[in-house]
Amino acid sequence: MKTVLITGATSGIGRATACRLAKESGFQLILCGRRKNRLEVLETELSEQCPVVTLAFDIRDRSAMEVALDSLEAPFSQVDILINNAGNAHGLDPIHQGSLEDWDQMLDINVKGLLSITRKLSQGMVERKQGQIINIGSIAGKETYPNGNVYCASKAAVDVLTEGMRMDLHMHNIRVSAIHPGLVETEFSSVRFKGDNAKANKVYEGMRPLTGEDIAETIAFVMLQPEHVVIADMVVFPTAQASATRVNRNS
Numbered sequence: 001m002k003t004v005l006i007t008g009a010t011s012g013i014g015r016a017t018a019c020r021l022a023k024e025s026g027f028q029l030i031l032c033g034r035r036k037n038r039l040e041v042l043e044t045e046l047s048e049q050c051p052v053v054t055l056a057f058d059i060r061d062r063s064a065m066e067v068a069l070d071s072l073e074a075p076f077s078q079v080d081i082l083i084n085n086a087g088n089a090h091g092l093d094p095i096h097q098g099s100l101e102d103w104d105q106m107l108d109i110n111v112k113g114l115l116s117i118t119r120k121l122s123q124g125m126v127e128r129k130q131g132q133i134i135n136i137g138s139i140a141g142k143e144t145y146p147n148g149n150v151y152c153a154s155k156a157a158v159d160v161l162t163e164g165m166r167m168d169l170h171m172h173n174i175r176v177s178a179i180h181p182g183l184v185e186t187e188f189s190s191v192r193f194k195g196d197n198a199k200a201n202k203v204y205e206g207m208r209p210l211t212g213e214d215i216a217e218t219i220a221f222v223m224l225q226p227e228h229v230v231i232a233d234m235v236v237f238p239t240a241q242a243s244a245t246r247v248n249r250n251s
Contacts, residue, residue, distance in 0.1 A: 001051075004223075005030040005079045007059055007117060008086030010038035012186030013136060016212030017083060017219050018042060022049040024220065030076055032068070032086070034058050051075070059086045059113030060105075069120055079121045081132045081223060084114045087158075089140075089151045089192040103150045110154035111161075118165065126172045133169075134222055135162045136215070137180040139235060143244035155180075159233075166232065175230045177222050182237040183209040183247065206249030207240035 004021055008014040010033035021027050028051035033039055039054035046052050053076050057064040087110045090102035118133060125131025140148055141155030162178035169176055189200035215236065222231045240248040 001026055001028050001075070002080040003028050003030060003076055003078060004081040004083065005032065005121065006083045006085055007032045007113075009033050009042065009054075010035045012188065013181070013184065013212045013215045013219075014083075014085040015042065016216035017085065018046060020213070020216040020220050021223075022046040022052070024224075028052070028076065030055060030072070030079065032057065032059075059117065060108040062116045065113075065117055066120060069117075078124060078128070080125075080130070082118065082121050082134070083219060084118065084133065084135045084158075086113060087136065087138075087154075089188065090194075092147045092192060094147055095149045098150060106150055106154045110151075111157045114158065115161070122165075122169065122174070125174050126169070129173045131169075131172075131174040132223065133165060133174065133176045134219060135165075135176075135178045136219075137162070137178045139180050139182045139237070139244045142180060142235065145244045148244075162233070166230075175227075177231050178233050179215065179218055179222065180233075180235045181210060181215050182235070182241045182244070183207070184212065184215060185209040186212050207247055208238055209240075210236065210238045 004027050006014050006018055009018050009031035018029055018031050021029060030053055031039055031042060032055045036056035039056055043052045043054045055068040057068045059065060090105050091099055114135065135158050137158040138155040140152045141159040144152045159178060162176060166176040183204065185204050189203040190197055193199040218234065218236055225231060
């Protein structure tokens with residue numbers, strides 16, 4: 001049985017991925033996130049389908065992350081597949097008006113948090129000469145858009161880091177992939193606009209966006225390829241979207 005660790009598992013793509021993989025035979029899940037109460041609910045829900053443990057920590061807190069991972073006991077102590085899903089956007093401001101606090105949060109979560117947990121878990125994969133890492137990026141990492149500046153930069157870093165990880169780890173038989181979604185209707189926009197749901201809803205107005213479940217299916221597809229196959233890089237759009245900025249609002 002393979003052990004899958006999912007960061008950012010309490011909502012959106014992460015939660016949908018946990019639910020999707022719980023239906024697949026041969027996997028046990030380590031679900032990570034900041035909101036302990038949500039993790040407990042999810043563990044109760046999914047433990048009827050597969051073995052599940054949860055770890056509550058903030059991906060920005062390297063010490064808390066390491067303590068949590070070091071607390072894992074067999075059969076969960078060996079992580080075979082890491083899904084780096086934790087990430088967020090804060091604000092949508094031009095560079096001269098951007099919030100330093102927002103910038104810190106995006107860089108600490110989207111880049112530094114991803115790096116810290118990857119470094120921690122990839123060491124065991126290298127020792128065992130086997131493993132898989134799937135990074136959840138964004139079309140924002142492929143195409144910069146107005147006022148996206150630091151968020152786009154953080155997701156561009158995920159794109160480049162994925163390539164670097166693949167170059168460093170392929171000789172150890174470790175598969176590294178990135179999935180870059182377009183518009184996905186989750187809590188993403190509500191967080192970006194700091195709870196202003198009127199603004200958040202406008203992001204998806206007049207079109208049918210992707211769902212967390214859509215990306216969960218994509219993640220499962222990447223995971224379930226034969227061991228000699230790597231889906232290295234994938235962009236996923238809703239039908240109504242053609243690029244970061246071109247969206248058919250009448251679909």
